[in-house]
Amino acid sequence: MAAAGSFDLACGHDVITTKLTWSKEVSRVVFKRCAGCHHPEGRAFPLLKYEEARPWAKAIQEEVLRRRMPPWNAVKGFGEFKHDLGLSEEEIHLLADWVEGGAPEGDTNLLPAAPKAASLAARKPAGIRVPFFGSLQVKQGMSLAAVEMGSMREGLSFKLVAETTDGTRIPLLWIEGFSAKAAKTYEFAEPVRLPSGTRIQAYPAEGVKLNLIRGSSQPR
């Protein structure tokens, strides 16, 4: 029967309606944007192989469309960071369309080399860690290389601002809905120079626990 036939087609597991493939396009985005946490020794289940990613296809589509993955709690445009994990619109559509089209593997000859374990190890910027609980006055000029999340309540939101003695306000970081799943360290694109007397303040300050990581270069 014609009706039954088309029903089968629409529900079949192997109906591929996209040219996007894991081997060619999707693995490249996943290696770059997801593998940092999703690898065998990582914080989340591995997504380095087609066989690992395929069973998660529907969940991958949902997580990226809702912008829950990669988890990056920092609001864009407030401070500037080195490893912004946020996906571009193109990357979101690429992943979503691949899943929608049946999540095919494609020609494995096109597969890029999987990232090496060393490059996947958590990037920890070097520098002295200064504990921060909501507010702090910088006694001696310092250069702020990164901010590291402490253990905080899930869902906590706050802005971190530096206020210099001449009244300049420097936006550092805006965390919207803290989650322990997300990035732990926010490394600035360029170390932020904070002259003596600068006040670093969290708004609201309640419950904010961080480490400020001082860079080695000293401001003039």
Ligand code: HEC
């Ligand atoms: C900063 C670390 C990090 C990055 C980067 C990251 N994830 Fe995750 N992801 C996690 C953690 C942690 C979990 C929870 C794992 C668990 O519960 O075992 C998770 C869970 C998931 C889940 C399961 C969600 C559910 O519960 O159904 C999916 C799907 C997923 N990630 C996809 C992705 C994709 C796709 C990317 C890249 C575009 C990505 N993740 C990037 C940390 C990350």
